[in-house]
Amino acid sequence: MKLKFGSVEENVVTREEFPLEKAREVLKDEVIAVIGYGVQGPGQALNLKDNGFNVIVGQRKNSKTWDKAVADGWVPGETLFEIEEACQRGTIIQFLLSDAGQIALWPTVKKYLTPGKALYFSHGFGITYKEKTGIIPPPDVDVILVAPKGSGTSLRRMFVEGRGLNSSYAIYQDATGRAKDRVIALGIGVGSGYLFETDFYREVTSDLTGERGTLMGAIQGIFAAQYEVLRENGHSPSEAFNETVEELTQSLMPLVAENGMDWMYANCSTTAQRGALDWWKPFRDATKPVFEKLYNSVKSGQEAQKSIDSNSRPDYREKLEAELKELRESEMWQAGATVRKLRPENN
Ligand SMILES: NC(=O)c1ccc[n+]([C@@H]2O[C@H](COP(=O)([O-])OP(=O)(O)OC[C@H]3O[C@@H](n4cnc5c(N)ncnc54)[C@H](O)[C@@H]3O)[C@@H](O)[C@H]2O)c1
Ligand SMILES: CC(C)(O)[C@@H](O)C(=O)O
Ligand SMILES: [Mg+2]
Numbered sequence: 170m171k172l173k174f175g176s177v178e179e180n181v182v183t184r185e186e187f188p189l190e191k192a193r194e195v196l197k198d199e200v201i202a203v204i205g206y207g208v209q210g211p212g213q214a215l216n217l218k219d220n221g222f223n224v225i226v227g228q229r230k231n232s233k234t235w236d237k238a239v240a241d242g243w244v245p246g247e248t249l250f251e252i253e254e255a256c257q258r259g260t261i262i263q264f265l266l267s268d269a270g271q272i273a274l275w276p277t278v279k280k281y282l283t284p285g286k287a288l289y290f291s292h293g294f295g296i297t298y299k300e301k302t303g304i305i306p307p308p309d310v311d312v313i314l315v316a317p318k319g320s321g322t323s324l325r326r327m328f329v330e331g332r333g334l335n336s337s338y339a340i341y342q343d344a345t346g347r348a349k350d351r352v353i354a355l356g357i358g359v360g361s362g363y364l365f366e367t368d369f370y371r372e373v374t375s376d377l378t379g380e381r382g383t384l385m386g387a388i389q390g391i392f393a394a395q396y397e398v399l400r401e402n403g404h405s406p407s408e409a410f411n412e413t414v415e416e417l418t419q420s421l422m423p424l425v426a427e428n429g430m431d432w433m434y435a436n437c438s439t440t441a442q443r444g445a446l447d448w449w450k451p452f453r454d455a456t457k458p459v460f461e462k463l464y465n466s467v468k469s470g471q472e473a474q475k476s477i478d479s480n481s482r483p484d485y486r487e488k489l490e491a492e493l494k495e496l497r498e499s500e501m502w503q504a505g506a507t508v509r510k511l512r513p514e515n516n
């Protein structure tokens with residue numbers, strides 16, 4: 170259906186419009202092979218299975234994630250296979266390896282893309298940056314995308330709670346004339362609450378910007394800046410952490426999620442209203458140049474190149490782990506670990 174977002178009209182698909190029964194009908198003869206069992210793999214594969222689709226998982230044997238798949242109930246030789254065998258058995262190949270891993274495995278996957286199959290991504294990365302990734306699908310397969318707008322962990326958690334994370338969808342290549350039905354059916358099948366339309370380029374550029382920006386990078390940067398200023402001015406770690414993170418995530422963000430920041434503004438003290446009305450524009454003006462720099466770095470392909478280069482090294486996991494350790498051991502997140510333990514529901 171067409172819906173107005175402010176004054177702009179967009180295409181969205183809801184579960185009412187495209188119910189699960191219709192999705193099952195569309196995909197009744199398909200074998201959906203989920204390749205990769207990292208973060209998105211488990212969320213999408215388990216939701217599809219619980220929704221009654223014919224799903225198999227492809228993963229490297231003798232890996233931690235193979236063991237995780239077994240622990241999640243996938244049966245070796247029945248619903249869990251080596252990547253190559255899963256690609257051969259699947260009529261829809263859900264390419265859910267890490268974006269760098271997809272480059273390494275592409276020659277293998279490509280061999281099994283026989284006419285009429287569908288190649289499915291959850292990110293526009295591999296196709297948009299095809300000069301860098303070498304991922305160029307044959308012309309006689311459908312190439313489609315469903316990108317859940319959140320973590321695979323939330324996708325599964327919200328599905329189990331009877332809720333649904335929203336996803337974007339796109340078609341890059343419609344070889345069979347069935348790409349639209351296939352992509353929407355898969356989007357509903359993986360547990361999306363609703364789907365909004367995009368293309369591969371817009372998905373990857375907005376996603377790379379968002380995760381580097383307000384979803385993770387910028388918010389961590391703003392947390393760190395405020396925490397440091399409070400600490401430098403003699404506030405204790407618990408006071409600094411509570412006033413920077415805990416109140417935001419526990420009290421205010423759930424309200425913002427329910428009702429919007431406009432409502433949040435209208436429902437705090439007039440003291441807070443005065444100050445937050447005065448200060449949001451200076452924060453916008455200070456950070457907007459950084460967001461512009463970030464978007465340009467995404468647009469030029471520099472962010473993709475950096476991610477390919479670093480995540481294709483044999484020791485990429487150890488390197489990432491060292492940097493993640495620095496974050497984990499920072500005073501702010503150590504304080505956070507203690508604060509979380511103090512929440513009554515965690516006792
Ligand atoms: N993580 C998320 O929540 C999330 C959200 C939306 C979209 N996505 C997209 O979904 C896709 C999968 O992301 P993910 O975060 O689940 O991936 P991930 O980093 O968790 O990796 C998935 C799997 O790939 C395997 N792998 C990596 N390199 C490999 C190689 N060279 N050979 C064989 N296997 C290899 C890993 O062992 C793992 O099982 C990506 O396109 C990503 O951008 C992820
Ligand atoms: C969960 C995110 C950040 O939305 C996703 O884009 C990712 O790459 O993991
Ligand atoms: Mg992403």
Ligand SMILES: [Mg+2]
Pocket residue numbers: 317318319376380
């Ligand atoms: Mg994302």
